[in-house]
Amino acid sequence: MIYADNAATTKMSDEAIEVMTGMMKETWGNPSSLYMFGQKAKEALEEARGTVAGVIGAEPKEIIFTSGGSEADNQAILTAALIGAGKGKKHIISSAFEHHAVLHTLEKLEKEGFEVTLLDVHEDGIVRCEELEKAIREDTCLVTIMYANNEIGTIQPIREIGRICRDRGVIFHTDAVQALGHIPVNVADDNIDMMSGSAHKFHGPKGVGFLYVRKGIRVSNLIEGGAQERGKRAGTENLPAIAAAAAALKTAAGDMDKNAGLLSAKRDRLIEGLKEIPHCALNGDEKRRLPGNVNFCFEGIEGESLLLLLDDKGIQASSGSACTSGSLDPSHVLLAIGRVHDVAHGSLRLTIGEDTDDADIETIITAVKEVVAYLRSFSPIWRDLEAGVKEHIL
Numbered sequence: 252m253i254y255a256d257n258a259a260t261t262k263m264s265d266e267a268i269e270v271m272t273g274m275m276k277e278t279w280g281n282p283s284s285l286y287m288f289g290q291k292a293k294e295a296l297e298e299a300r301g302t303v304a305g306v307i308g309a310e311p312k313e314i315i316f317t318s319g320g321s322e323a324d325n326q327a328i329l330t331a332a333l334i335g336a337g338k339g340k341k342h343i344i345s346s347a348f349e350h351h352a353v354l355h356t357l358e359k360l361e362k363e364g365f366e367v368t369l370l371d372v373h374e375d376g377i378v379r380c381e382e383l384e385k386a387i388r389e390d391t392c393l394v395t396i397m398y399a400n401n402e403i404g405t406i407q408p409i410r411e412i413g414r415i416c417r418d419r420g421v422i423f424h425t426d427a428v429q430a431l432g433h434i435p436v437n438v439a440d441d442n443i444d445m446m447s448g449s450a451h452k453f454h455g456p457k458g459v460g461f462l463y464v465r466k467g468i469r470v471s472n473l474i475e476g477g478a479q480e481r482g483k484r485a486g487t488e489n490l491p492a493i494a495a496a497a498a499a500l501k502t503a504a505g506d507m508d509k510n511a512g513l514l515s516a517k518r519d520r521l522i523e524g525l526k527e528i529p530h531c532a533l534n535g536d537e538k539r540r541l542p543g544n545v546n547f548c549f550e551g552i553e554g555e556s557l558l559l560l561l562d563d564k565g566i567q568a569s570s571g572s573a574c575t576s577g578s579l580d581p582s583h584v585l586l587a588i589g590r591v592h593d594v595a596h597g598s599l600r601l602t603i604g605e606d607t608d609d610a611d612i613e614t615i616i617t618a619v620k621e622v623v624a625y626l627r628s629f630s631p632i633w634r635d636l637e638a639g640v641k642e643h644i645l
């Protein structure tokens with residue numbers, strides 16, 4: 252089995268599993284309890300907070316543990332929206348290819364009278380700082396742009412975006428779920444005011460993440476109740492998961508240079524191999540992308556069929572095609588970089604990890620070549636393209 256869907260989730264590391272089960276067995280007290288046993292849990296919680304803060308260049312009290320990346324995105328956007336509304340500022344800037352945790356939250360705010368500007372991400376999948384500068388208005392209360400895209404892996408000019416926002420006095424949030432643990436992220440260097448993270452994208456457990464909020468910004472609650480997380484996120488903390496998340500992040504950050512170098516070499520070989528397939532295109536900039544991300548469109552095929560046939564060959568991948576995502580429209584990310592519907596339907600995302608070896612890469616290349624050729628052999632669209640009835644786009 253070759254697992255090439257690390258952007259969807261990653262396997263928990265043995266270390267994270269050990270930390271998590273250790274906590275479950277030994278440190279299962281409630282961190283809010285005052286007796287010794289509770290206080291031990293509290294210590295472990297604060298140690299985890301310190302670890303996460305240390306990795307991203309923040310202070311411990313700037314970290315709020317959440318149930319994951321989606322919750323962190325929701326809370327960040329709500330926080331900025333309420334601060335903005337209090338000052339009569341109801342304009343938000345984001346990009347067209349954000350995660351749905353951001354886009355759907357923004358849609359909800361539009362119904363509440365907020366105005367949202369979505370920046371173009373161009374053919375290379377990267378926002379332009381000049382366009383951001385032009386889009387900022389007197390009443391802009393938030394800029395939220397992801398660090399790296401989850402489908403095509405493109406990395407945004409976050410430091411410059413942060414600088415622009417800081418200069419213009421606008422709160423800047425970034426969904427860094429795909430970036431954390433994979434490429435260097437530092438909230439101070441990158442001028443970030445709020446940032447979302449999720450543990451299961453860096454070999455930690457699912458259902459746990461965090462929101463970084465720079466001190467001085469008044470955080471709004473999504474969940475009301477007890478005084479956990481300095482009153483900003485009620486509910487007894489999921490300490491085993493939080494401790495495992497912190498351990499996983501620390502290890503990922505420590506191994507980052509080594510892993511990123513090895514991974515990007517394998518990524519580049521995979522791209523080179525798949526480019527040999529006729530009438531295909533890489534989605535997103537070739538170099539300014541996450542070390543493990545490869546995303547292609549192949550003309551004349553359905554991504555869904557491609558996935559199923561690859562699965563038969565023991566390869567797990569993903570697609571931005573309609574059927575897999577349960578909607579009729581193809582991926583909003585691929586449409587945002589200008590792929591037409593027909594082409595966007597024939598997409599394949601391969602996100603490799605540290606345990607994908609060189610032989611796996613060659614196996615994937617051979618398998619994708621075979622499957623694409625096979626699917627095209629009975630595709631009516633491909634027949635029309637080859638007969639010249641329809642024109643090739645790629």
Ligand SMILES: *Cc1c(COP(=O)(O)O)cnc(C)c1O
Pocket residue numbers: 258259318319320321322350352397399400401426428429449450451452458459460
């Ligand atoms: C996975 C992901 C999320 C959601 O994180 P969860 O912890 O699964 O809620 C948000 N944003 C991006 C970019 C992601 O890749």
